[in-house]
Amino acid sequence: MIDLQLLTQAVGDLDENTILTMINDFVATNPSGEDAQKVVFACQQGMAIVGELFEKNEYYVGDLIFAGELLSKTIDLLKPVLSSVATQKFGSIVIGTVAGDLHDIGKNIFGSMAEAAGFDVYDLGIDVSPSAFVEKVKEVKPQIVGMSGVLTLAIDSMKNTVDALNEAGLRDSVKIIIGGNPVNEDACKQIGADAFTTNAAEGLKTCQGWVK
Amino acid sequence: MTDAAARTNERNQIFRDLFSGKTPKRVPISNPATQDFAIQHAGLDLAECQWDLTKLEPVYDKFCQDFYTDTYPGGSIRIPSHYQILGSTPIVMSSSGFMQHPDVVGMLAEEYDQFIASPYDCIVETILPRLYTGFNGEPGKVAMTLAKAMRAQSDDLAYLGAIRGKMNAKYGFATMIGALTEAPFDFMADFLRSFKGISGDVRRYPDKVAAACEAVLPLMIKKGTLPNPSMLGYTFIPLHMAPYLRDKDFATLYWPTFKKLVETLASMGQNVQLFVEQDWMRYLDYLYELPENTIMRFEYGDAKVIKEKLGKKHIISGLYPVTLLQTGTKQQCVDKAKELLDILAPGGRYWWQADKSIIHLEASGPVVENLKAVLDYVHENGTY
Amino acid sequence: MDSKYYVTWEEYLAEHPELEGKPQQAIAPKIEKYEDAMFTFIMDLLL
Numbered sequence: 001m002i003d004l005q006l007l008t009q010a011v012g013d014l015d016e017n018t019i020l021t022m023i024n025d026f027v028a029t030n031p032s033g034e035d036a037q038k039v040v041f042a043c044q045q046g047m048a049i050v051g052e053l054f055e056k057n058e059y060y061v062g063d064l065i066f067a068g069e070l071l072s073k074t075i076d077l078l079k080p081v082l083s084s085v086a087t088q089k090f091g092s093i094v095i096g097t098v099a100g101d102l103h104d105i106g107k108n109i110f111g112s113m114a115e116a117a118g119f120d121v122y123d124l125g126i127d128v129s130p131s132a133f134v135e136k137v138k139e140v141k142p143q144i145v146g147m148s149g150v151l152t153l154a155i156d157s158m159k160n161t162v163d164a165l166n167e168a169g170l171r172d173s174v175k176i177i178i179g180g181n182p183v184n185e186d187a188c189k190q191i192g193a194d195a196f197t198t199n200a201a202e203g204l205k206t207c208q209g210w211v212k
Numbered sequence: 213m214t215d216a217a218a219r220t221n222e223r224n225q226i227f228r229d230l231f232s233g234k235t236p237k238r239v240p241i242s243n244p245a246t247q248d249f250a251i252q253h254a255g256l257d258l259a260e261c262q263w264d265l266t267k268l269e270p271v272y273d274k275f276c277q278d279f280y281t282d283t284y285p286g287g288s289i290r291i292p293s294h295y296q297i298l299g300s301t302p303i304v305m306s307s308s309g310f311m312q313h314p315d316v317v318g319m320l321a322e323e324y325d326q327f328i329a330s331p332y333d334c335i336v337e338t339i340l341p342r343l344y345t346g347f348n349g350e351p352g353k354v355a356m357t358l359a360k361a362m363r364a365q366s367d368d369l370a371y372l373g374a375i376r377g378k379m380n381a382k383y384g385f386a387t388m389i390g391a392l393t394e395a396p397f398d399f400m401a402d403f404l405r406s407f408k409g410i411s412g413d414v415r416r417y418p419d420k421v422a423a424a425c426e427a428v429l430p431l432m433i434k435k436g437t438l439p440n441p442s443m444l445g446y447t448f449i450p451l452h453m454a455p456y457l458r459d460k461d462f463a464t465l466y467w468p469t470f471k472k473l474v475e476t477l478a479s480m481g482q483n484v485q486l487f488v489e490q491d492w493m494r495y496l497d498y499l500y501e502l503p504e505n506t507i508m509r510f511e512y513g514d515a516k517v518i519k520e521k522l523g524k525k526h527i528i529s530g531l532y533p534v535t536l537l538q539t540g541t542k543q544q545c546v547d548k549a550k551e552l553l554d555i556l557a558p559g560g561r562y563w564w565q566a567d568k569s570i571i572h573l574e575a576s577g578p579v580v581e582n583l584k585a586v587l588d589y590v591h592e593n594g595t596y
Numbered sequence: 597m598d599s600k601y602y603v604t605w606e607e608y609l610a611e612h613p614e615l616e617g618k619p620q621q622a623i624a625p626k627i628e629k630y631e632d633a634m635f636t637f638i639m640d641l642l643l
Contacts, residue, residue, distance in 0.1 A: 014415065057494075061456035062411040069412055100308030105315055105407045126314065127306050152538065153308060153572035186539040298641070318642070332599035332638075340641065362637055392643055403642040430597055435639045 001035070002026040004042040011046020011074075012053070014067055023077045036081040043074055047116050051201040061109065064200060068112030075116075089120050091211035094136050095146040096124035098157035103150035106180055110146060110200040117204055119211075130157075130164035137170050144207050147193070149180045155187050162192045175210045179203050219384025223282045224444055227386050230527060231446070231483045233505050235560030239553065239594030240386070241587060243281035244534060244566035245573075247289050248310055250275035252573040253580065258309030262292050265371045272375050276383045278580075280587040284376050284385045287569070291372075294365040297357060299345030302403050310571060318343045319404040321413060324420040327404075331428045339404060389445035393436030395470040396425035398452040410453065414461045425469040432469075433476050441481035446507060448485050449474070455490040467498055478503035485509060488530070496521045511567045515555045528556055529563040534570050537582040545582040546589045557596045564590045602635060604628075 002022055010018040026039060050067045053059040059067075075082075095111055097104050104126050115121045122140055124132055137145060145165070147158045158178050165171045176193040179200070188196035197203035213221075229236040245253075247268070251261045254271040261267045275285060290311040295303045302316045318339040319327060327334040341347040346357040380387055394402065400421065401410040413421050436447040454466050477484050485507035492499065493513050499506075500522055509530035510518060518528060532552055536545055549564075556562040573579060605624045608631075609615060615623060 016415070058458070060458055062407075062414065062453070062461070063458065065408050065411040066415055069408060100306055100310065102304065102306050102312040102314045108315075108408070129307075151310065151312075151572060152535065152570065153310070153574075155538070156572075156574055182535055184535065184539075187535070190539070300641075302642075330599050332597055332601055332635075335638065335642065336599075336601045340638070344641065362634075365637065392640070394643055399642070431639065434597065435636065435643075 002039060004038060007039065007042045008046040008049070011043050011067075011070070012049030014050065014059075014063060014070060016070055019070060019074060020077075023074055027077055027081055031081055033082060036078050039078060040075070040082070043071060044117060047071060047113065051113075051204070054201050061200075064109050064113065065105075068109060068116065071116035072112055090118045090208070091144065092120035092122065092140060092142040093144040093146055093207065094122045094124065094133065094140065094142045095148065096128035096133060097126040098147050098149045098154050098161055099127060099129050100157050101149040101151050101154045102126045103180070104148070106150070106200060107146070107148035110148070110179060110203055113200055113204050114146075114207065117208065119207070130161040133161050134164050134168045134170065137165065137174060138168070142174060143211055145174045145176045146203070146207075147176070147178045149178075149182065152182045154180060155182055155191065158183075158187075158193065159191045166192075175207075177203055177206055216380075216382055216384035220380065220387060223384065223386035226282065227388065227444060230561070230563060231444075231505060231507070233527075233561065235596050239557055239562055239564050239590060239596065240282045241280060241564045241590050241594065242283045243279045243285040243583075243587060244532075244568070245275075245279065245285060245570040245583065247271075247286050248571040249573050250285070252575070253278070255575075259292075259305060262305075262309070262311070265291075265368060265375075268372070269375050269378070272379050273382075276379050276385075279584060280591045282386055283388060284379060286372065286376060286379075289372065291365065291368045293368055294361040297346060297361040297364055299357075300343070301345075302343050313402075315406050315408070316343060316403060317406045317409055321405070321409065321417070324417065324424055328420070328423045328427045331424075331431055343403065387444065389438060389443050391436050391438050391445075391447045393432045393447060393449055393473070395449060395451060395453075395466065395473060396428050396432055397421070397454075397466040397470065398450075399428055399432060400424050401453045407453075407456075411456070414457065414465055418461070418465060421465050422468075425465065429469045429472060432473055436473065436477055436482075436484075437480065438482050446483035446485040447477050448487065450487040451489055451492075454495060455492060459494065462495065462498075471498075471502065474502050474506060478506070483507060485529075487511070488513075493517070500525065502526070505561075507563065509563075509565050515552055519556055523556070523559065523561055527561045527563060529565045530567050531556075532564070532566040532586070534566045534568055537570070537579045537586070538574075538577060540578075540582065542578075542582055542585045545586050549586045549589050550593070553590065553594060557594065560596050562596070564594060603631060 007022050047067060050059060054064060093114055095107055097107050111121050111123050122136060124136055147161055162176060177195045178188060178191060178193045179197050183196040195206045226236040226240050230240060248258060250271050251258050254274050256267060290303055292305050292311060303311055303313055306312050323338060347354055401407060405413055438445055454462050457466060474484050488508050488510045491512045499508060504525050505527055507527040507529060511530060515531050522528060536548055605628050608627055
């Protein structure tokens with residue numbers, strides 16, 4: 001059986017070769033879905049270490065991006081053996097870069113970290129209109145909506161999106177978090193969001209708090 | 213001499229003094245709002261004006277009239293025509309009419325060796341065809357597309373240059389020239405490997421990243437070279453990736469070729485202006501090592517610490533938070549300008565600029581009035 | 597810069613013997629100007 005503690009540590013260290021070797025060896029043993037779940041959980045614990053190192057300023061955003069990439073590679077390798085069990089999800093999030101803005105790096109970091117943490121993530125992409133957010137929220141009924149943007153105009157688009165959710169009668173069914181360079185407490189109030197962050201790891205913590 | 217010409221002379225002298233480490237007669241000011249903002253301020257359609265440049269002359273006239281500035285407020289601008297002709301993917305116009313840069317991959321990880329062997333060959337043969345559809349297809353078509361694009365850009369730049377000349381003649385701005393280049397690591401990241409790609413590369417093949425930065429350094433120096441180093445102006449280098457790197461990756465992969473770039477340009481007699489994006493506070497000791505009078509426009513940081521560490525050797529700028537113009541009262545905005553003047557102006561080596569450009573204007577918002585108040589305040593009270 | 601897509605005046609002259617005896621002091625800046633204009637254009641596409 002795979003050494004789960006070692007795997008957690010390897011994920012924390014972002015040691016790609018060790019992780020991939022361990023996962024490939026594990027999958028080759030034709031494991032049960034339950035065992036595969038344990039491996040996913042060990043990886044998620046490794047991601048928690050990554051988050052801690054980020055908070056301690058030992059890792060930076062580049063490391064978070066690399067961590068996200070490693071995690072999605074790992075999950076892809078595990079998918080064939082995971083499919084036999086219903087995967088446990090913590091909740092679902094609809095995310096997108098708001099209308100008029102094409103910057104998606106921050107959104108993508110957050111998305112891959114949220115996915116790694118066990119959320120169902122519906123990523124609407126970039127330059128997403130308020131109506132596209134509304135339609136997706138109607139369709140998948142997420143607990144959380146995450147809006148991202150880098151330009152100062154994103155603040156207005158975020159407000160328009162919240163207004164559109166309000167008009168559709170959906171605002172109270174979701175928590176809303178905004179992220180990106182121009183957001184701050186004032187902007188958050190003005191927009192009518194529930195939380196703001198300029199830090200993907202912190203944003204994820206906020207979301208985890210909401211679905212506990 | 214006309215009044216405007218006299219103002220140009222006076223302003224040129226202020227910047228000559230500033231760039232050479234002398235204390236100028238007052239703190240010079242550059243309006244942080246851009247052409248995009250100016251078009252919205254004039255109440256015109258953003259996309260249309262960027263295609264039909266004949267609409268821009270009255271736009272700039274109103275812009276220059278309404279907002280105090282010592283330098284022409286039409287900085288580096290991306291005009292859509294040649295990007296459209298070339299089938300651009302890295303620079304596109306969004307639904308809101310702003311030209312933006314989505315994260316793209318122009319070079320694959322397995323192409324590092326090819327790039328290192330000859331960066332410019334790799335750019336022409338491999339990278340541009342991946343990023344710009346106009347570089348693909350029959351050679352004759354590619355040649356014609358390229359010719360059209362170059363002609364379009366040349367016409368557009370000439371037209372914008374003519375407007376600039378008229379505004380300088382009317383408003384007496386400092387006449388500065390500029391060249392644009394990037395730190396080699398940022399060049400590798402921004403259009404070639406992407407944010408995600410480079411983040412993996414620094415862990416998977418750091419040696420190749422370092423070799424690629426060395427290989428591309430001569431191109432970045434050439435790109436940053438002014439037509440004549442004795443002309444008033446500077447090489448503008450926006451800095452991007454360093455805050456996202458671990459200290460050791462910064463020290464080994466980012467800093468060495470970036471330092472060589474700035475040192476080489478300075479040794480040619482050129483001024484260099486860095487746009488120090490994001491949080492560089494942990495790298496201030498590195499920045500101190502750069503040649504004397506390097507201009508550093510900060511997006512973020514503690515003004516006192518920056519002044520104390522760098523202010524006797526380098527020229528400090530930026531730090532004024534443009535988001536305050538959106539959310540603050542006029543008094544709060546002016547108070548912030550005063551606070552920064554009090555910290556950064558004593559002893560000289562300070563140029564008033566904001567922490568970022570203002571591209572978006574919400575018509576009903578307070579930005580116009582707040583920005584005017586701040587620019588006027590600094591103009592009237594900007595003593596060293 | 598070692599590239600087949602960027603030619604210095606000396607390299608250009610070596611490839612173009614027909615310029616022998618022509619007013620090279622007038623030709624050189626012209627040829628160099630457009631070589632550099634192309635370089636700047638290309639690099640600006642990646643900045």
